[in-house]
Amino acid sequence: MDKTSRFLISATTSGSGKTTVTLGLLRALKNRGLNTQPFKCGPDYIDTKYHDMASGSHSINLDVFLASTYHVESVYSKYAANKDACIIEGVMGLYDGYNRMQGSSAQIAELLDIPIVLVINAKSMAYSAAALLFGFKNFYKNINVVGVIFNFVASESHYSYLKDACEDVGLEALGYLPKDTNVEIPSRHLGLNIEKEFIFDEFANKVATLIEKHINVDRLLEITATHKITDVSKEEEKAKSNLNIAVAYDEAFNFVYHENIEYLKRLGKVSFFSPIKDKELPLNSDLVYLPGGYPELYLSELSNNTSMLESIRSYIENDGKLIAECGGMMYLCSSIVDKEGIEYPMVNILKQTATMQYMKLELGYRSFNYNGQCIKGHEFHYSKVEDPENNTSSVTQIHNAKGMEVDTKLIRYKNTIAGYTHIYWSESDLMKLFG
Known part of the structure; x- marks a missing residue:
C-alpha cells in the first residue's frame, strides 16, 4: 500500500464491543497480509495482550496521564511509521477521561489527528441511534467521526433502520456484527488465564470471518487512508551501561x-x-x-x-x-x-x-x-x-x-x-x- 489507514475504534460506552471489533479487524488485516500496528488508549495491559496475539505485533499504550503528550506523539510515530494500517482501540466511551475529557479516546484522536470509527451496541435500538450518533458526532468539533459499526444486530431488517439513522446524521454505516455468543470475549477481570482458558486463535478467526462478511473493510480502509507517516521520535538514548x-x-x-x-x-x-x-x-x-x-x-x-x-x-x-x-x-x-x-x-x-x-x-x-x-x-x-x-x-x-x-x-x-x-x-x- 502506498498509503496507510489509521483510525481509532471507540464506542458510546464500555461493553459495546470495541475490543471484539478491534481484534477481529486486526486478525482480518493480518489475514490479508497487511502490516498492521495496534495501539491501546489508556493503561490497559490485558487488551494489549489480545492485540499482540491478533496482529502478531506488539500493541503500544497511548496514555496522556501516564506520559507527556510529546511522549505519546513520539511513541505513536515510532511504531506507526511505514505501516499499512494502524488501529487504536479506545478506552471506555469516546469522551470518558479521568477528568472530563482529559485522558479520553477523543483527546488521543485530536492529539494524533486520526479519524474515529464508533462501535454502537444496537441491542434494543433502531432509528433512535440517530440521536445518539448526532450527539457523539457534534459534541466536540475538534475530532472527526467518520463511520459507524453496529454490534449485536438482530437481522438485516434491524440493520436497515440503523443505516437510516446514519444517513440522516451524515455518518457512514460500515456494517455490523450479528448477535453471536461464539464471539463474546470472556470476562476479563483478573483471574482469567487468557493463554489456557480461552482459545484465542479460534476466537479471532471467527470474528475476522464475521467482519469480512458483514463489514465493508475495503471502504473502512479507504475513508481512513492517508499518507504513511514518518518516525519523528527523537528518543533520548540513555547511556548504555553494563x-x-x-x-x-x-x-x-x-x-x-x-x-x-x-x-x-x-x-x-x-x-x-x-x-x-x-x-x-x-x-x-x-x-x-x-x-x-x-x-x-x-x-x-x-x-x-x-x-x-x-x-x-x-x-x-x-x-x-x-x-x-x-x-x-x-x-x-x-x-x-x-x-x-x-x-x-x-x-x-x-x-x-x-x-x-x-x-x-x-x-x-x-x-x-x-x-x-x-x-x-x-x-x-x-x-x-x-x-x-x-x-x-x-x-x-x-x-x-x-x-x-x-x-x-x-x-x-x-x-x-x-x-x-x-x-x-x-x-x-x-x-x-x-x-
Whole structure:
C-alpha cells in the first residue's frame, strides 16, 4: 500500500464491543497480509495482550496521564511509521477521561489527528441511534467521526433502520456484527488465564470471518487512508551501561508495558526468567523486575519452587535492586491466600499476607513523589493485603488522578521497591528510585 489507514475504534460506552471489533479487524488485516500496528488508549495491559496475539505485533499504550503528550506523539510515530494500517482501540466511551475529557479516546484522536470509527451496541435500538450518533458526532468539533459499526444486530431488517439513522446524521454505516455468543470475549477481570482458558486463535478467526462478511473493510480502509507517516521520535538514548536486568515473564507474571521493557533495554542487557519454572535468578543480576500478572492461578507451583524463593530472598537481603508491582509485590509477601482460604508460603520479604478472599476491585490512576521524581502509574487488582501489625509502612503518600489521597502503599525494604501500582517509567530516571 502506498498509503496507510489509521483510525481509532471507540464506542458510546464500555461493553459495546470495541475490543471484539478491534481484534477481529486486526486478525482480518493480518489475514490479508497487511502490516498492521495496534495501539491501546489508556493503561490497559490485558487488551494489549489480545492485540499482540491478533496482529502478531506488539500493541503500544497511548496514555496522556501516564506520559507527556510529546511522549505519546513520539511513541505513536515510532511504531506507526511505514505501516499499512494502524488501529487504536479506545478506552471506555469516546469522551470518558479521568477528568472530563482529559485522558479520553477523543483527546488521543485530536492529539494524533486520526479519524474515529464508533462501535454502537444496537441491542434494543433502531432509528433512535440517530440521536445518539448526532450527539457523539457534534459534541466536540475538534475530532472527526467518520463511520459507524453496529454490534449485536438482530437481522438485516434491524440493520436497515440503523443505516437510516446514519444517513440522516451524515455518518457512514460500515456494517455490523450479528448477535453471536461464539464471539463474546470472556470476562476479563483478573483471574482469567487468557493463554489456557480461552482459545484465542479460534476466537479471532471467527470474528475476522464475521467482519469480512458483514463489514465493508475495503471502504473502512479507504475513508481512513492517508499518507504513511514518518518516525519523528527523537528518543533520548540513555547511556548504555553494563547492567544485567532480569525480568520475570511467564504464565504468572506478564502484565508489562512494552515501552517499559524498551527503556530497560536502553539501560543494559535484559534477560527473562520464570519464577514458576526456573530454579534461581539469572546470574549477576543488577536489577530485577517482578511485574503483575496471575500469581493467584499458580500458587502451588510458585510456592513449591523453593529454590527460586530462596534465590530472590537472598538477592534482596544482599541489597540487590528490585521493583515489584501488584502480583510481583504479592509474590514477595509472607504468603498468598487463595479464594478458598488456602495459604501458600511465598518469598517472605514483605511481612504481610496477600489474599484473594472477598475480592473487591481497586483501580485507578496513581501518582507519587519519591526521591525527587513524580512517578505515575495505574492500579488494578482484586486482591488485598492484610498487615494487622502494620509491619510494612508506605514511604510516600500516593494520590489518584484528581490529587486525592489513596490508601495504596509504596513499600521500601533495602533496595526493593514494591506496591500495587503498575509504574510507567519510560520518561523517568528509573535508577533514581533507589537513591
